[in-house]
Amino acid sequence: MDAKDILGLPKNSFPALEKKSRPHKESHRKPDGISREVYALTGGLPPLMPSLDSSQLKKKPPSHEKITWQWLPFTNSARKDNLQLYHWVRVVNGVPPTGDYSFAKYNKSVDVVKYTDEEYDKYLTDPMWTKEETNQLFDLCERFDLRFIVIADRFPSSRTIEELKDRYYSVSRAILIARASSSGDVATHPLVKEPYNVTQEIERKRALSMVLSQTRQQERRDEEVVVEAKRIAELRMPAKAVEESQLAASNAVPEVTGRAVPGETASPSNNAQLPPFTLPDNASTIASLRILRVYLRTYALDQMVQATTSSAGPRTVKRIEQTLLDLGVNLKPRVPTKAVCAEHLELRKEMLTLLNLQKQVQYKEAEGSPFCDGSYNEAPGTPKDWTFIPDSMNFGGERVSKKDQKRKGHGHPSSAGHKRPRKKASEF
Amino acid sequence: MSNSSSSKKHGQDQPELSGPTPKSHRAKMGKSEDTDKKNLGKKLKDVEISIPIVYGNIAFWLGKKASEYQSHKWTVYVRGASNEDLGAIVKRAVFQLHSSFNNPTRVVESPPFELSEAGWGEFEIVITLYFHSDVCDKPLNLYHHLKLYPEDENSSMSTKKPVVVEFYDEIVFPDPSEAFLSRVQNHPAVNVPRLPPGVTLPPPIPVEDASKRRKGDTKDHPLSQWFTNFSEADELLQLAAARQQVQAHIAKLRRQISLIDGQHHQHFKSSSDQ
Numbered sequence: 162m163d164a165k166d167i168l169g170l171p172k173n174s175f176p177a178l179e180k181k182s183r184p185h186k187e188s189h190r191k192p193d194g195i196s197r198e199v200y201a202l203t204g205g206l207p208p209l210m211p212s213l214d215s216s217q218l219k220k221k222p223p224s225h226e227k228i229t230w231q232w233l234p235f236t237n238s239a240r241k242d243n244l245q246l247y248h249w250v251r252v253v254n255g256v257p258p259t260g261d262y263s264f265a266k267y268n269k270s271v272d273v274v275k276y277t278d279e280e281y282d283k284y285l286t287d288p289m290w291t292k293e294e295t296n297q298l299f300d301l302c303e304r305f306d307l308r309f310i311v312i313a314d315r316f317p318s319s320r321t322i323e324e325l326k327d328r329y330y331s332v333s334r335a336i337l338i339a340r341a342s343s344s345g346d347v348a349t350h351p352l353v354k355e356p357y358n359v360t361q362e363i364e365r366k367r368a369l370s371m372v373l374s375q376t377r378q379q380e381r382r383d384e385e386v387v388v389e390a391k392r393i394a395e396l397r398m399p400a401k402a403v404e405e406s407q408l409a410a411s412n413a414v415p416e417v418t419g420r421a422v423p424g425e426t427a428s429p430s431n432n433a434q435l436p437p438f439t440l441p442d443n444a445s446t447i448a449s450l451r452i453l454r455v456y457l458r459t460y461a462l463d464q465m466v467q468a469t470t471s472s473a474g475p476r477t478v479k480r481i482e483q484t485l486l487d488l489g490v491n492l493k494p495r496v497p498t499k500a501v502c503a504e505h506l507e508l509r510k511e512m513l514t515l516l517n518l519q520k521q522v523q524y525k526e527a528e529g530s531p532f533c534d535g536s537y538n539e540a541p542g543t544p545k546d547w548t549f550i551p552d553s554m555n556f557g558g559e560r561v562s563k564k565d566q567k568r569k570g571h572g573h574p575s576s577a578g579h580k581r582p583r584k585k586a587s588e589f
Numbered sequence: 590m591s592n593s594s595s596s597k598k599h600g601q602d603q604p605e606l607s608g609p610t611p612k613s614h615r616a617k618m619g620k621s622e623d624t625d626k627k628n629l630g631k632k633l634k635d636v637e638i639s640i641p642i643v644y645g646n647i648a649f650w651l652g653k654k655a656s657e658y659q660s661h662k663w664t665v666y667v668r669g670a671s672n673e674d675l676g677a678i679v680k681r682a683v684f685q686l687h688s689s690f691n692n693p694t695r696v697v698e699s700p701p702f703e704l705s706e707a708g709w710g711e712f713e714i715v716i717t718l719y720f721h722s723d724v725c726d727k728p729l730n731l732y733h734h735l736k737l738y739p740e741d742e743n744s745s746m747s748t749k750k751p752v753v754v755e756f757y758d759e760i761v762f763p764d765p766s767e768a769f770l771s772r773v774q775n776h777p778a779v780n781v782p783r784l785p786p787g788v789t790l791p792p793p794i795p796v797e798d799a800s801k802r803r804k805g806d807t808k809d810h811p812l813s814q815w816f817t818n819f820s821e822a823d824e825l826l827q828l829a830a831a832r833q834q835v836q837a838h839i840a841k842l843r844r845q846i847s848l849i850d851g852q853h854h855q856h857f858k859s860s861s862d863q
Contacts, residue, residue, distance in 0.1 A: 400846075450761075450763060451763045451764060453727070453763075454725050454726075454727050454762070454763065454764075455720070455724075455725040455727055455729050455760060455761065455762055456729070456760075456761050456763075457729070457731070457758045457759065457760060457761070458639065458758055458759035458760075458761055459758050461761060485831070488830075488831040488834060488835075489827060489830075489831070490827055490828060490831045491824075491827075494824055494828075495757065495819065495824060496757045496819040496820060496821045496823075496824045497757065497758060497759065498641070498759065498821045498824075499639065499759070499780075500821065500825060501821060501824045501825060501828065504825060504828040504829070504832065505828060507832065508828055508831055508832050508835065511832060511835045511836060511839065512835055514839055515835055515838055515839050515842065518839060518842040518843065518846065519842060521842075521846055522842055522845055522846055522849070525846065525849045525850070526849065
């Protein structure tokens with residue numbers, strides 16, 4: 162009702178909806194411990210987060226505890242001046258809490274190394290730093306608890322933060338090592354184990370500032386480049402895979418495919434679009450056929466065809482079969498001898514390759530057109546070739562009605578030789 | 590199968606049986622069975638033996654003689670693709686008919702493997718082929734949908750011209766035993782592959798006299814005029830033509846892609862130069 166009022170809807174416009182929502186509302190009963198007004202604000206929707214356990218809300222403190230809040234003085238052990246301040250304290254049964262001020266533990270100070278003049282002359286001389294400067298640095302380090310940004314700000318001579326840090330850490334390390342009885346004692350000390358690396362630090366900050374100072378435009382351009390690179394890698398992969406599978410098929414050498422292109426692999430999701438590596442598939446099919454000890458040639462062919470097209474979707478398979486019919490080829494060979502089956506399988510593989518290439522061309526064209534408006538059309542012969550394929554072969558292009566496909570398929574000069582589409586094939 | 594125990598005994602006192610000259614199939618089978626367990630039981634890897642077969646049915650309409658339940662006389666069969674005798678490979682064929690027939694499971698123990706019946710309805714016939722023991726101990730099922738009525742609506746039923754539905758297929762035996770291979774290597778019904786180098790077979794078994802063999806073939810079969818001629822060459826030509834077309838398109842697409850890539854590259858370059 163409230164929502165309708167807000168939206169200015171007539172009250173009776175959706176009577177069915179209202180009827181439906183009423184029992185629905187009842188199923189979400191107001192949980193205990195939440196006031197009706199607060200619950201109404203949720204609109205009756207179940208809360209996204211589990212609300213407080215309702216028993217917790219009404220829990221009363223144990224009756225023997227009497228709690229009062231008192232304005233009491235306290236001292237802070239982190240202070241050296243014994244300053245006394247007051248605050249509210251929860252007092253249980255009249256006994257104020259004892260012990261240190263609870264926030265005193267957060268007052269941390271850094272132990273900055275102190276060196277003697279003797280130690281300085283022995284271990285710490287540096288041509289880039291005078292003794293006075295070093296002293297100043299350590300004073301400031303002490304004063305500002307190693308907050309180097311502040312230190313750099315207060316430092317009299319102009320030194321970068323990296324220079325200051327480098328000097329501080331190298332001095333500390335040198336003293337630490339010099340004072341240790343053996344090198345093994347301090348080997349695990351963070352100052353020794355992970356020495357400050359100035360050049361790396363400078364480089365890190367430079368890179369960071371570069372990223373942070375990028376404009377949105379630059380960012381977008383970077384993204385585009387990455388996408389483009391990914392696309393190129395993707396395109397190269399199927400082409401390479403096709404070449405390899407053909408190579409492998411002609412040589413009849415298993416193992417060559419599959420693992421051969423790890424460098425080109427862009428992302429696993431791309432694999433779905435690749436022409437399948439038919440050879441390993443066939444090998445496993447042949448192995449499973451062998452176990453049968455006896456089988457029919459047509460059964461073997463079915464298995465091989467399935468293995469070959471397993472990675473392609475049902476739509477691709479349909480398209481291949483339609484094209485087979487258009488080419489005047491039986492979906493299942495009438496005389497399935499070994500040679501015929503091998504040829505038939507090769508034909509299907511080639512069709513898969515063709516479909517893949519066609520996808521690539523479409524993709525490239527779609528990708529390329531915003532780049533170079535219409536410049537393809539200037540290329541001699543291209544547009545003609547381009548429209549020719551989807552029409553005559555029925556690969557790729559939009560869905561044409563079956564009648565249309567057939568007429569066009571047979572209108573094509575090269576397929577005119579196959580007189581009948583062989584209706585019989587469907588019986589097999 | 591029934592003589593397997595006795596043949597085992599035989600095998601023990603006749604260790605060398607690689608080149609027997611049996612008088613008949615049956616005698617030969619018994620012997621090769623025990624050689625199977627000896628040196629000839631070896632399997633030949635990467636060799637496959639295939640048997641081209643044709644299976645299907647021929648149905649004649651009875652015309653005036655047709656009754657309500659017997660309108661057609663039909664024969665269902667499994668034959669060698671070139672009408673050779675399959676008896677050397679197939680031991681027995683079992684035709685499983687529709688349950689409305691008397692004794693629907695029909696066993697044919699010798700070639701030609703065919704069965705004639707009369708009826709009115711179409712149904713699926715399961716043909717189970719059992720092989721000789723050196724061939725394969727597993728049976729193979731063929732499924733054939735009995736066809737009595739012409740597919741084409743226009744062609745009227747005639748008593749002269751039967752309905753013929755036949756399918757070509759090949760029974761494949763991967764990794765056959767040496768015994769089997771040597772027994773059938775010159776058999777006309779069998780496709781024996783070229784042997785891999787290093788494999789030698791015992792001398793072939795002489796083919797039995799012609800009169801014996803003719804018994805099981807279907808060359809002079811009364812129905813042979815209706816048998817379909819399955820031409821591998823036609824099929825191969827058709828496939829070759831189709832492949833040529835597809836390959837031409839592939840080549841065209843490849844050129845197109847390289848063309849686009851070239852332009853793309855140029856454009857990409859020039860746009861990044863800006």
